Amino acid sequence: MADISAARTGRRLFGEPRVEEAGPGVHVARAFDLGNVIKIATREGPVIVDTASARASAAAARDALAEASPGEPRYVVYTHCHNDHTSGAVALVADATAEVVAHAALPALTERDHGCLGAWTARHRAHQRGRPSEDPFPDRGYVPPTTTFERELDIEVGGLTLHLEHTEGETRDHLLVWVPETRVLLPGDLVYPAFPNLSTPAVGPRPIPGWIRSIERFLELGAEHLVPSHGPPVSGAEAVTEVLTTYRDAIQHVWDAALRAIDEGVEVNEAARSIRLPERLRAHPWLREVYGTVNWGVRAVYDLVTGWYDLSPASLDPHPRARRDAAIVEVASADRLVERATAALEDDDPQLALELADVVLRTDPHHVGANRVTADACRRLRDRSTSINQRGFYHSGLVRARERLAAAGAAP
Ligand SMILES: [Zn+2]
Known part of the structure; x- marks a missing residue:
């Protein structure tokens, strides 16, 4: 059962399920699932950002959040199309919910992953989970968005502004949520306490230069509270800036080193094994290779900029x-x-x-x-x-x- 499995993975990675206060009026349900469910209180009812990966774990997060932050959500926002952010929505969308909001590219990406590439997606996700014969999405409760936008969207609700802005990286439909009144920034999956997954082996490479630009955009906002969709919230402008800067530097380092290797004619497998983060970054608690790895990041850069031909004629039509x-x-x-x-x-x-x-x-x-x-x-x-x-x-x-x-x- 996916609900049990998602809950088990959440617990294994993040400890006992719990609700934490993450900023003024912001609560985060952690470890109910792989991803956080975030609730922002407003005078006209709360807003939910991200919905976990299964109905059952989303329902458990919903009930736990109700104690700290009551009310049915006025808005439900997806930071991006991945299953661990969208598939518990059925348990969170309520009668009071006016809109389910996402970037305009989300419906097509979701349709690709669960429609025309549904069998492939299920196969590689099952392998990634170490259970190659199991259905990785058995408890899926996705709700399609009712409102989408291309560049940015401001939602005024209960005395707060929810500023949504397209910030690609983890996916091409990724968005940030910024609440200027309380200086709360939700970076979705562009920052989490692990080296970023710049490439998943069975999925095309992610837009790495866009990811770097997105983090630079986060830095411009000057947040006081950072509430990611995986891992712990961070409070204090200095601490937020330190995490964001370090994260940006790590991605930039891999990008630059891989470009140099490509230009010098280093074979991809050799580059992936030899490029390392500098010591200062390698030791950082937000850059441990527990999710993405530098090796896969280097491969992603090669994939993004060089195509599949390595100039050996044996590779041209094998x-x-x-x-x-x-x-x-x-x-x-x-x-x-x-x-x-x-x-x-x-x-x-x-x-x-x-x-x-x-x-x-x-x-x-x-x-x-x-x-x-x-x-x-x-x-x-x-x-x-x-x-x-x-x-x-x-x-x-x-x-x-x-x-x-x-x-x-x-x-x-
Ligand atoms: Zn995620």
Whole structure:
């Protein structure tokens, strides 16, 4: 059940579910789900920003928020189209809700992810969660927006201004919420206590220069309170500026370093493994690689600016992988490849082991030795990963290899 799973993930990452005061009249329901549900009180009723990833966890957040900040929401705002911000809306939109508000690009992006690319989205999200056979969205309660805007929108409600502004980064439909009267800034998913996920491996690269511009826009606003859609709120102008500046510097560093590497002709895999944040940034509590990673960020820059051709003519119109790998197996033999992969495991190079086993599996998906190597390599890589997404992908690889071994009647 997604509600239980979303709640479990929230608790694992952020501790016990609770409501925290995040600024004047602003409360945030934390750890009910992966994402926060934020409630802003006004004299004419509250505003909800972001709705969690499932009906059940959104309902739990709603009930907990009602004690600290009563009233049905006048407005519900989505900071962007991702499932963990939109899929609990059914539990939060009420009779008193005048509008559900989003950027104009949200409906089309949602339709793409859950419509024409619905099977692909479900597949890669299931892999990312480490449960490759489960439906990642079983408790979805999305409500389409009733009002959208392109550049900016001011909503006057109960003595406050909700200034919404298009600020791309995490997605192309992302927006900020700024309340000038109380100097409260909601940056959505453009700032959270982890190195930003500049690229998710199974999704196209995110607009990184736009992300940097968005954070510069946040800095211009001079917020006193920063209330992100994941992680803890930050109060005090100095503390807010420090978090935003550090975050901006980290993204800028990866962008600049990757551009230099591209220009010097460094291969993407080498650049992704060698580019690091400077020590000052690496040690910052808001930049730990527990979600996005610098490695994936570097790949995103390559994807954004170089396209898919690496100037090696073999890459211009390659055969399907299985054909090339069958020729390699023909020469080297599956057994010798698995032997070499096993030696790589003994040398503590699970990545090389995985790559060699993959050559065999492309020609014979049920090869017992190659599946055993794959399972072992995935387990080691999973256990070394700090990023929750990376752990999920490796765990899915392990699950799949074990399934194939079980189908072959072989011990893992
Ligand atoms: Zn999110």
